Amino acid sequence: MKIAFIGLGNMGGGMAANLVKAGHDVRAFDLSAAALEYARENGCTTFTAAREAVEGVDAVVSMLPNGKIVDAVYTADLIGVAPKSAILLDCSTIDVATAKKVAEAASSADYEMVDAPVSGGIAAANAGTLTFMVGGSDEGFARAEPILAKMGKAVIHAGASGAGQAAKICNNMLLGIHMIGTCEAFAMAQKLGLDPQIFYDIASVSSGQCWSMTSYCPVPGAGPQSPADNDYKPGFAAALMLKDLTLAMEAAGTAGVDAEMGKRAKELYQAWVDAGNGGVDFSGIIKTL
Ligand code: NAD
Numbered sequence: 001m002k003i004a005f006i007g008l009g010n011m012g013g014g015m016a017a018n019l020v021k022a023g024h025d026v027r028a029f030d031l032s033a034a035a036l037e038y039a040r041e042n043g044c045t046t047f048t049a050a051r052e053a054v055e056g057v058d059a060v061v062s063m064l065p066n067g068k069i070v071d072a073v074y075t076a077d078l079i080g081v082a083p084k085s086a087i088l089l090d091c092s093t094i095d096v097a098t099a100k101k102v103a104e105a106a107s108s109a110d111y112e113m114v115d116a117p118v119s120g121g122i123a124a125a126n127a128g129t130l131t132f133m134v135g136g137s138d139e140g141f142a143r144a145e146p147i148l149a150k151m152g153k154a155v156i157h158a159g160a161s162g163a164g165q166a167a168k169i170c171n172n173m174l175l176g177i178h179m180i181g182t183c184e185a186f187a188m189a190q191k192l193g194l195d196p197q198i199f200y201d202i203a204s205v206s207s208g209q210c211w212s213m214t215s216y217c218p219v220p221g222a223g224p225q226s227p228a229d230n231d232y233k234p235g236f237a238a239a240l241m242l243k244d245l246t247l248a249m250e251a252a253g254t255a256g257v258d259a260e261m262g263k264r265a266k267e268l269y270q271a272w273v274d275a276g277n278g279g280v281d282f283s284g285i286i287k288t289l
Contacts (some may be wrong), residue, residue, distance in 0.1 A: 001024050001025070001058040001059060001147070002024070002025045002027065002056060002057045002058050002059075003024050003025065003026050003027065003057060003058065003059045003060070004007060004026075004027045004028075004029070004050075004053040004054040004057045004059070004060045004061070004148065005019065005027065005029070005039075005053075005060075005061050005062075005076065006028075006029050006030050006050050006053065006061070006062040006063075006064065006073060006078070007030050007037070007062050007063040007064040007065075007092070008029070008030045008032075008035040008038065008039045008063070008218065009032070009035055009043070009046065009063065009065075009142035009270060010122045011040050011063050011091075011121075011122060011125045012030070012035075012040060012061075012063030012091075012120070012125075013035060013042070014122065014126035014128075014164060015061070015063060015091070015125050015127075015130070015151045015222075016039055016042065016061075016129075017039075017043070017044075017077055017126070018029055018045035018126075018128040018150055019022065019147070019150055019151065020042055020044060020070040020149035021043075021128075021150075024150070025045070025048075025056070025105035026039075026044040026045070027044070027045050027047060027053040027057060028030070028040075028044035028045065028046045028047065029046070029047045029048075029049065029050045029054075030055040032084075038233075040102065040266075042129070049203065050073060050077035050081075050099060051077050053076045053080050053086055054077070054078060054082035054086070056065075056083060056169070057082060057083065057086050057088045058086055058087070059086055059088075059089065059143075059147055060062055060078055060087075060088045060089065060092065060173050061089045061091060061147070062074075062078075062088075062089070062090045062092060062287035063091045063237055064090075064092045065092070066092070066094060066096075066105060066243075067092075067094035067095045067097075067098035067099070067249065069092075069110045070090055070092050070094050070099075070102060071098055072102065072103055072161070074088070074090070074102045074105065074106065074116070074173075075102075075105065077121050077192045079106050079109050079111065080109055080243060082111070082282045084109070084111055086111070086112040087111075087112050087113070087114070087140065087143045087147075088106055088111050088112070088114070089113075089114055089116050089144050089147065089148070090102065090113070090114075090115050090116065091116045091117060091132070091164070091177065092117065092120055092288070093168055093169075093172075093243070093244060093247070094115075094117075094118045094165060094179060094247070095103075095165065095247050095250055095251065096111055096162045096169070096247075096251050096254070097162075097166070097254065098153075099115040099135065099160050099161065099162045099165045100162040103115065103135075103136070103161040103162070104161070106138060106222075111281040112137065112139060112140045112142045113136065113138070113140065113161075113283070114133040114134050114135060114136030114140045114161075114164070115134070115161065115162060115163075115164040115165050116132045116133070116134045116144060116148055116155075116164050116167040117132075117133060117164050117165055117167075118131060118132055118152070118168075119131040119168070119171060119172075120131040120152075121234075121235060121236050124152075125151070126151065126238070128151055128152065128153075129152065130151055130152035130153070130154070130158065131152060131153065131154040132148045132151075132152050132154065132155045132156065132164075133147070133158045133163075133167040133168055133171075134155060134156065134157050134158055134162040134163075134164045135158050135160060135162050135164035135165060135166070135167075135239060136157075136160060136161055137155075137160070137161075141157045145157075149195055164247075165247075166251065168244075168246070169244055169251055170279035171228075171239070172244035172245070172248065173244070173248040173259065173262040173265070174232070175211070175212065175241075175266045176180055176244070176245050176262070176266070176269060177261045177284070178211065178267040179211045179212040179241075179267055179282060179283060179285070180214045180265055180285060181210075181212075181215075182210060182212040182213045182217075182218060183218050183283070183285055183286035183289050184244065184289055185187070185199075185208060186199065186200075186218065186222075186286065187286060187289040188220050188258055194222070196219045196222050197221065198220040199218065199222075199280050200213070200219070200223055201225050212283070214255050216283060217222055217283075218284075218286040219286065220284075226283065227281035227283055227284070228281075228283055228284075228286075232279040232280050232281040232283065232284035232287075233280075233281060234279070234280070234282075235277055235280060235281035235282070235283070236282050237275050237278060237281065237282065238277050238278055238279075238280050238281070238282045238284065238285065239244060239273055239278035239279065241269055241282040242269045242270060242273050242278070245266035245269055246266060247264065248262050248266070249266050250265060258289070268285065269282070269285065272285050272288060272289075
């Protein structure tokens with residue numbers, strides 16, 4: 001297939017490279033010269049405008065920073081420019097309302113579009129082991145699935161348009177909450193005189209077990225290798241966790257949900273990022289506890 005890829009940063013760079021490895025003809029566009037250079041090295045053909053990259057393609061994949069940019073790029077350069085036969089896949093993490101709005105604009109112009117945000121960080125993007133949660137019609141999912149499968153280990157149909165983004169922010173709200181909970185438990189265990197490794201050995205096979213503990217332990221030396229063992233270099237930066245918690249709280253407001261724990265997690269990450277820690281791995285919040 002001929003696939004346009006828009007936004008080849010930390011995540012998109014590796015994802016596009018995996019589409020090339022799978023034998024696709026990948027046409028890349030990014031505002032950053034460094035991102036385009038990396039894409040070229042990985043076998044993509046590069047273009048100086050999104051409008052040129054989407055000429056004659058079968059699919060468009062985007063991996064952009066936020067909803068405002070996704071809206072602007074789709075409205076100005078993709079919808080009405082790419083062939084109508086092309087399936088549009090936005091893999092960025094953005095707010096549910098914008099995801100629905102852009103998909104509606106695409107649908108009104110006779111395109112099939114899905115929101116397909118991911119779980120998994122830069123390592124998973126490079127390794128092709130992301131999890132995709134997809135919002136869109138059955139037909140859109142059927143067309144998107146074989147493309148997404150080349151970049152991930154799991155591709156799940158979450159529901160109608162916007163449902164992928166809804167699943168993503170609910171998942172990441174839970175992640176923010178259980179990371180802070182894990183940090184509190186380890187900090188308290190230590191204050192109570194427990195050795196962190198012994199507490200890990202106990203809690204990891206007890207009812208307190210969770211992903212933040214057994215896959216991403218915030219304490220150096222305990223559990224598998226994690227950013228804690230690398231001076232909290234990301235990984236998943238605190239600024240990105242704050243972005244996702246902000247999206248989650250916006251969605252909670254729209255849906256009339258009192259997500260008290262999510263709200264508190266957002267406040268704690270907001271304070272920590274405001275203190276200059278946006279570039280630190282999100283598990284580093286343990287240093288404040
Ligand atoms: P990034 O900033 O590294 O990459 C974004 C790329 O988009 C950049 O290269 C930038 O130049 C490009 N860009 C911005 N505006 C553009 C435009 N108008 N036209 C073309 N290109 C443009 O960000 P990232 O870490 O790759 O994240 C991308 C998305 O993936 C975000 O929505 C993020 O929330 C989500 N995400 C990130 C991670 C992670 O661990 N980094 C994990 C899951 C999801």
